[in-house]
Amino acid sequence: MREFSLPALYEVPSDGNLTDLIRRNAAQHPDVAVVGRKVDGAWQDVTATAFLAEVRAVAKGLMASGIQPGDRIGLMSRTRYEWTLLDFAIWSAGAITVPVYETSSAEQIQWILGDSGAVACLVETPAHETAVASVHDRLPALAHIWQIERDAVARLSAAGAALTDEEVDERSALADADSPATIVYTSGTTGRPKGCVLTHRSFFAEVGNVVERLRPLFRTGESSVLLFLPVAHVLGRLVQIACVMAPIKLGHAPDIKHLTDDLASFRPTLILGVPRVFEKVYNGARATAQADGKGKIFDRAADTAIAYSQALDTAAGPKFGLRLRHKLFDKLVYGKLRAVLGGRATHAISGGAPLGERLGHFYRGIGFTALEGYGLTESCAATAFNPWDRQKIGTVGQPLPGSVVRIADDGEVLLHGEHLFTEYWNNETATAEALSDGWFHTGDLGTLDEDGYLTITGRKKEILVTAGGKNVAPAVIEDRIRAHALIAECMVVGDGRPFIGALLTLDEEFLPRWAAEHGRPADSTAVSLAEDPELLAAVQRAVDDGNAAVSKAESVRKFRILPAQLTEDSGHVTPSLKLKRNVVAKDFAEEIEALYRG
Template identity: 50%
Template sequence: MATAPRVGGLADVVFDHADSEPDRVALARKDEAGHWQEVTSEQFRDEVMALAKGLLAQGVRFGDRVGIMSRTRYEWTLFDFALWSVGAQSVPLYPTSSAEQVFWMLHNADVSACLVEHEDHAMTVGSVIDRIPGLRKLWQLDRDPVAELTAAGAHIEDDVVHRHRMAVTPDAIATIIYTSGTTGRPKGCVITHANFMAEADNVVMRHETVFHSKPGDEAATLLFLPLAHVFGRMVQVAAIRGRVKLAHQPELAARALLPDLQTFRPTFILAVPYIFEKVFAAARRKAEADGKVGPFDKAVEVAVRYAEALEHKAFGTASGPGAALRMQHQLFDKLVYSKVREAMGGRVRHAMSGGSAMERRLGLFFAGAGVTIYEGYGLTESTAAATANPPERTRYGTVGIPIPGTTVHIAEDGEIWLHGGQIFQGYHNDPKATDAVLHDGWFATGDLGALDEDGYLTITGRKKEVLVTSGGKTVSPVALEERVRAHPLVAQCIVVGNDRPFIAALVTLDPEAVTHWLAMRGKPEMPPSDLVRDPDLETEVRRAVVAANTLVSQAESIRTFRILANQFSEEHGLLTPSLKLKRKAIEAAYSVEVDALYHT
């Protein structure tokens, strides 16, 4: 188990690494031509130092809070470590936040300066700036504030930054990360330098072997998760502390992400299930378009059986894959699995997944295809991962065992409680909310779960999301939604039924999958309003619903569903920035459609 140091803060490692390995490649960034340029430990240290001096020159002081509103990019990491070098605190803002959300976070955190990515963000902040009198500085990334700040601080001695850095203690606040607000106004989670150190160092210590594609090679990861989200920030800190070459990609969309995976070629990635679902769906669509869907589906079955056999062997319940299965697996490795790995750059052999549940079968397929995905679980309040599957004994469909230094307890009502060095200090300026979830160092997560005989955690739902029908039946919607969403044509699914006579669902479609499905069946493109009434498409979605219903009793099953013409989007306030459903907002926006489910 790794424990946080007794002295120092997160920026120290940048300076330590530059002293011990100045020429080691620490990061990579794209130049204007789109080519990856290497950044050594020494170069990164020098850039952090120059920016830190500029921040001091422009009035940022020890303990000040600075907002960062940007997509995932190199400069975010640079600003984070420069701010920590002078004892300041970063406050991430999602790039898609509304003006009112931006106001609330900047005001609540008492931010004195803000970094935004471009003009639109600047206008969003500008529209509320008169209500935030403490906000004195606004920098815009597309106007090269790094050069401006570097020039402004050129006259300041390095020792001034070092004195600030040496004054940072592990219990000092590193950042205030606001929750994504699925159940109301976002709350600011106060996370210290010690919280990040305990989290990142234990994850690195437990999983360092999986950062490499083969023993002895360099470890490299492409970070495409939002840095405004705790998962992305943990990856950033862990990569810098763990000497993992780090690059950034600002878009989660497959069309932008996949080319960068090809050129950067990471050895492992950290992602949400959505990414792995997209990679799998794209591979299957290509196979179908090439007239090879039969062999592809056979390859999937072989991969799943092969991974299951290895899983049984790891837990001592069977001897592993038999000779015939090994031969089939070897054949499909050349024909199918190698192409799936190539879509992720070719070197990825391991990945970590969090943010939401991954279907067991999908995890088994990727493991059988040569990319083991270690599913984990955590929250903003636990500085990301509290549990993760261990490399040597992965149990697919679970979120693993506690990471070193963490304890998991299941309360009498099934709620998951967590204890460890990464548990946050509380909600900023909200003692009532803090007292509701922190109990003598234990954090009551609000999530429901169960531990099996080997200590592996399975998430079964969320306390506030449990539905109670008018007949008194209690239903956790998550497992049903995940199974419906496993169908290639389905993008999203929300299960409804609170105070209603039975359970029903609203379903949205994946446009790429639908376009492919229409083409393969010789059907013409049609407007969404006609598409949702297509009887063949409805039959496909019904299959997904029937498959989901096999997980539950008849009283908990989805009785009816409605296909919607448009997806739930963050822009319309129906998804959080981490792509979680805002249930109340969706039910309000689609109240007519929900009512119709019960009056047909």
């Protein structure tokens, strides 16, 4: 057993709650822009004073509508300004926010609102309202549905016009640090999603220590974040609250199809993303360079960036020749890549899945450092992350200051600290299984090095045991294969089988480009190219690259390209993009069997 901890950098308030932050900002930084709001295609600053006034106005409307302290309110919307506004308004009315992914099905909506006992739900669009209304008769506690696109903010503000600021602040003060702030339902890779109860204390301990440890990235009046991950996800919520706590300017991007334009116009200094975003930026840039006949230049630039980053970790640092090449490629290639990310960002926070050492070194080498972290809904997002000044690429960093990470004898990662959830809502059995003597059992496997840097090696319940008795952790090879431009998803199989196989899907955005470069029809699909020798050879190279990361017994011997995508709509991945392995295995049982025939 091994464990590591760091002293806390932030003292959690003994009382009070998250609404104290917006009142403090208005008092101490009244004219500082705390939010950037896009209106008619242009960004408009919202000052700390203006934001507090809007929050209070909506909170008055909730109170006037009968919302009581401790009531649960659903919030179903894309990432937009109103999400943050309504979240703080719900807290200011003394209530508890229950996030609902805007992609949720009617059945999922019914479960989350019903299990939490929500008395109201704020939705973004008419489609969302229709989805909630379709299960309204099975939600006896649900008394209100307000729609953002039908002037929910203005209507609530008007409804509460007779109430005073003092009445709102009185209500806001009823919740203390140990009161529930939110119930975030897990993605549910198996079974029903469980509602993680996160208190105001959880967020104070989490966000306070993150901001203090990364303080150079959270400079009031200078720094900014463009949030494009779902705020319904706990990682998006962490960044939202971190921006308010710092405070720094927060922008919202509801549609990632226009992300490049939003990055260019908002120009954030810090970016929050998942590895797939950074993979696509890299793969897209490389494909464009190849199409322009500059593929060899890009590859040399990429190799130089990686070598430069690796040299930064040595005592001697980059040698003169490497520094010279790096300076040349900075003008030819790296500057253009940084411009795609807005031009001002020097750092990113990457979570949700492993970024991989190659991409980690590549991005640091071009002057854009991606700090990997690790966490779960139950740990209020990041429970470990790389510090800005002592990054170890390939790890998920050191424990959150003020918390403890322990590696159990069987390799499971255990967590302890004030940032942890307190219980699963209405589920004592699951709570008792996950929390034991103050330690949360993550179900993840990992190792700690001598400096306390954590490396995640797999999932305890996802370990495959081949017929030959070899234990295989799928995550390592899956993440490596998935990093290839052609691959959208990868799921390793082989439990009880003679060897390891893989189910793959092709990236729908990259496939047409590959087809054009190789003289295939413009309307080529995964089905039409399923037997194409050149495509199969390209996919095999991706598999070979993945195999290079593991032993021969763990390597993929055969693969099958699936005819359909594994998506949230198809029911094969969660809203946070985690594979529902049991569902995939069931729906593609024939493809799995085909791997082992003969």
